Amino acid sequence: MSYTIKDVARHANVSIATVSRIINNQVGYSEKTKKRVLAAIEELGYQPNAVARGLINKRTHTIGVLFPKLSSTLVTDLLSGIEKATHEAGSSVIVCHTESNGEKTMKYLQLLNEKRIDGIIFTSAPLYEEYYEYIKKMNVPMVLLSTETYSFPVPYVKVNDRHAAYTATQYLISKGHKKIGMLCGNVEDAVSGKPRFDGFKSALKDHNLPFDDNNVVFNKAFTFHDGAESLKILLKQVPDLTAVFAASDEMAIGAISSAYELGIKVPEELSIIGYDNLSIADMSTPPLTTVAQPLTEMGEMAAKMLFELLDSDQTVESRIMPHKIVERKSVLKKEE
Structure with a gap:
């Protein structure tokens, strides 16, 4: 049997208006009355109607989150933080997979508008x-x-990608590596691609190490496949590299896999550092040293x-x- 707000009011011997105020966290009742109403709600198993609540407080208690890619492990961590804070606020999440496709993004925005969502979190793609x-x-x-965006007044939560990439490269340099390559994302990507590339170049320059175009392989994305294929290209271009900075953990683990196929020992012959500190970083062989983004905390924030x-x-x-280096087993100090 499905109970209504009238049943709750009758059971608790209060008015419907009182039950409504308590459900919507409004004022105008005693603590004793609140306990009686909550007990009645629990006893009857009453579920407040979301549409009715929306009519009262002008909210649907739903937010929309747009992700360009759902298969990435990074999304899992970001979404975990988003859902934690959203559920604590008494709301729910609608997740939209845009595939970085403009037409699909607009269709999802139209859908979210029809759903009368309360707000939007827009992730990992240019606005x-x-x-x-x-x-x-x-x-x-x-x-x-x-x-982030410089064009529109929209608040953002992110790591400083340029600084984090600089930190990763600097870490390799501190371990005695001078011949360092990079597996980069799309350099035309102003969100993650170019800032991480710029951080890599700046770290080399500030430590008086030469930069050569052959030391970088650019990719369209940041996937395992990108890392595996581009390491082979990078080592053909610069066979005597001793260390590699990969612009994502997925790329770094792809590079580790490719090194294994090529008979190259990591980290004894080639050190590899990643970027993100995804849960899979702990699962690789060897476990991946990486620059960590606090992804769950970012989603929650x-x-x-x-x-x-x-x-x-x-x-x-x-x-x-904040970002930080998480040391595991994929980087070795180079002996002089």
């Missing part, structure tokens, strides 16, 4: 003007996660910022999250 203008017309708050925007008319500040 184009078409998206921004549509979301602006939706009149809902938005937070960027693992991406983005959701909290979104609810802060919903609960007040104030703006929120963007957050640059």
Whole structure:
């Protein structure tokens, strides 16, 4: 049997308005009354109707999250943090897989608009003007996660990719490596590709190490396959490399796999450092040394910022999250 708010009010001997205020965390009742109503809700197994709640407080208690790729392990960690903060706020998440496709992204934005979602977290992809203008017309708050924009006034949560890539390269240099290569993403990607490439180049320059175009292989993405194939290319171009910085953990583990096929021992003959600190970094052989992004915390922070925007008319500040090197077994100190 499905119970209604009238049944709860009758069971607790209070008015329907009182039950409604308690469900929606409004004022105007005693603690004793609240306990009685909550007990009645639990006893009857009453589930408040989300649509009815939305009519009362002008919210649907749902947020939309747009990801360019769902197969990435990175998404799992970001989404874990988003869901934690969202559920604590009494809301739910609709996840949209855009595949970095403009037409698909716009269709998902139209769907989210029809669903009357309360806000949007836009992740890991450039925020184009078409998206921004549509979301602006939706009149809902938005937070960027693992991406940023200089064109529009939208708060973001991310790591400083340039600085983090610099740190990874500097770590290899501190281990005595002078012939260092990079497996890079798409250099035209202003979110992750170019900043990580720039950080790599800057670290070499600041430590008086020459940069050569042959020391970098560019890819369209940051996948295991990209890492595996581009390491083979990189070693053909520069056979005497002693260390490699991969622009993602998936690429780094692809490189480790490729090195195994080529009969190259990691880290004895080739040191490899990754970027992200995904859960798979601990599972590789050898376990992957990497520069860590606090992905779960980033997702949680983005959701909290979104609810802060919903609960007040104030703006929120963007957050640059800390990164650090997590040492495992894939980098070896080079003997002089």
